[in-house]
Amino acid sequence: xxxxxxxxxxxxxxxxxxxxxxxLRELGELWSVLVFGALYDGPLRFTEIARRVDGIxxxxxxxxxxxLERDGLVSREYYTESPPRVTYALTxxxxxxxxxxxxxxxxxxxxxxxxxxxxxxxxAEHAG
Amino acid sequence: xxxxxxxxxxxxxxxxxxxxxxxLRELGELWSVLVFGALYDGPLRFTEIARRVDGIxxxxxxxxxxxLERDGLVSREYYTESPPRVTYALTxxxxxxxxxxxxxxxxxxxxxxxxxxxxxxxxAEHAG
DNA sequence: CTGCATCCTCTTTGATACTG
DNA sequence: CAGTATCAAAGAGGATGCAG
Numbered sequence: 233x234x235x236x237x238x239x240x241x242x243x244x245x246x247x248x249x250x251x252x253x254x255x256l257r258e259l260g261e262l263w264s265v266l267v268f269g270a271l272y273d274g275p276l277r278f279t280e281i282a283r284r285v286d287g288i289x290x291x292x293x294x295x296x297x298x299x300l301e302r303d304g305l306v307s308r309e310y311y312t313e314s315p316p317r318v319t320y321a322l323t324x325x326x327x328x329x330x331x332x333x334x335x336x337x338x339x340x341x342x343x344x345x346x347x348x349x350x351x352x353x354x355x356a357e358h359a360g
Numbered sequence: 361x362x363x364x365x366x367x368x369x370x371x372x373x374x375x376x377x378x379x380x381x382x383x384l385r386e387l388g389e390l391w392s393v394l395v396f397g398a399l400y401d402g403p404l405r406f407t408e409i410a411r412r413v414d415g416i417x418x419x420x421x422x423x424x425x426x427x428l429e430r431d432g433l434v435s436r437e438y439y440t441e442s443p444p445r446v447t448y449a450l451t452x453x454x455x456x457x458x459x460x461x462x463x464x465x466x467x468x469x470x471x472x473x474x475x476x477x478x479x480x481x482x483x484a485e486h487a488g
Numbered sequence: 489c490t491g492c493a494t495c496c497t498c499t500t501t502g503a504t505a506c507t508g
Numbered sequence: 509c510a511g512t513a514t515c516a517a518a519g520a521g522g523a524t525g526c527a528g
Contacts, residue, residue, distance in 0.1 A: 243469045246394060248415040253390065255475060256468045260388030262381065266374060278490055287376040289522055294491055304478025315489045316528080325474055332463045339460050340384045341371045346453055347383060350432025406510055417502055422511060443509040444508080 255303075259329070263288060263296045268322070268333040271306065275321035305329060383431070387457070391416060391424045396450070396461040399434065403449035433457060 243252040258264065263285070270276060270284045282293055297320060300306040305326035311317040322330055371380040386392065391413070398404060398412045410421055425448060428434040433454035439445040450458055 241473065243472045245390075245465060245468065246397070246412055246414055251476065252468050252472045255472060256393060256465060257390040259464065259468060260390060260393060262373075262385040262388060265384060265388060269374070284374055286374055290491065291493095291523090292521065295521095302479050302482040303475045304482070305475075310490095313489095318490060325471065325478070329467055329471070332460070332467050335460045336387065336464065337373060337384060339457055340373065340380050340387060343453065343457070344371045344380050344383060345369065347431045347433075348379065350453070351430055354430040354432070418511065419503090419513095420501070423501095438510095441509095444511095446510060 258299060258303075259333075261296070263292055264300065265333050265337055267293070267296050267300065267306075268326070268330050269337055271320060271322050271326075272330050272334060275309070275319045277317060277319050281320065300326070386427060386431075387461075389424070391420055392428065393461050393465055395421070395424055395428065395434075396454070396458050397465055399448060399450050399454075400458050400462060403437070403447045405445060405447050409448065428454070 244250050245253040245256050247253070266285045266288075267281060270281050276284070278293070278297075281297075282288055282290065285293070288296075297306060297308070301308050301320075304323055307321050307323050307326075309319045309321070311319075372378050373381040373384050375381065394413045394416070395409060398409050404412070406421070406425075409425075410416060410418065413421070416424075425434060425436070429436050429448075432451055435449050435451050435454075437447045437449070439447075
């Protein structure tokens with residue numbers, strides 16, 4: 233079929249050198265997922281995100297936000313005030329992805345008990 | 361509501377020490393996502409997975425499979441033949457998650473062009 | 489407040505060689 | 509085939525100090 237307008241790229245993350253692999257690695261990163269979740273309900277300032285994502289360093293938050301901004305997933309708004317104010321928000325593209333991220337997060341939270349139980353069972357069986 | 365039978369745990373990955381954070385980090389890992397995708401269509405042998413996930417080392421494949429097995433997401437079947445045969449398959453719990461993983465992978469592949477374009481635009485704007 | 493630069497450590501990962 | 513063991517290389521991540 234190779235529909236028209238789709239371009240002839242066949243991105244395939246199962247291949248070493250395909251850029252989609254790097255993107256997938258990037259999106260799956262914990263900090264990315266949590267930042268998406270933090271911005272899910274609306275724009276936030278740098279410090280507000282940091283407060284919600286407990287334990288993230290300014291370095292990692294900056295790095296994560298820059299990467300997401302460069303990928304067109306997050307937008308940055310700078311207000312020249314005193315002190316300066318900067319807000320981050322999901323772009324249209326980012327909101328689209330946010331639903332997937334949210335699903336992943338919800339899955340982890342929602343099935344934590346089952347996973348924990350599975351681990352116990354596994355450890356018990358592989359002890360003797 | 362806090363429905364009965366759900367337990368009173370309030371797993372929250374935005375918190376440093378919550379086990380759901382570690383789980384989320386684990387699931388988001390590139391190799392986990394790709395192994396899920398490889399097993400999506402049915403059971404596979406160790407070598408078959410390695411062949412599909414281009415570039416993964418036996419060490420990482422083993423480690424990834426062990427982790428997923430321990431979490432109850434993947435099952436391992438050992439057949440004492442000569443040469444030995446081992447197959448891996450998604451468990452019921454794993455199949456549930458597989459849909460989310462698949463959505464993430466599909467998103468990355470499906471929006472790669474847009475992300476690439478966004479990067480160009482960003483780089484162009486932040487060059488001068 | 490927002491964030492860049494640096495240093496430094498700890499973990500992750502890849503390559504390689506070897507075993508049941 | 510399906511791993512395990514080991515070693516070296518690479519990179520991620522945190523702490524800190526400074527700047528706009």
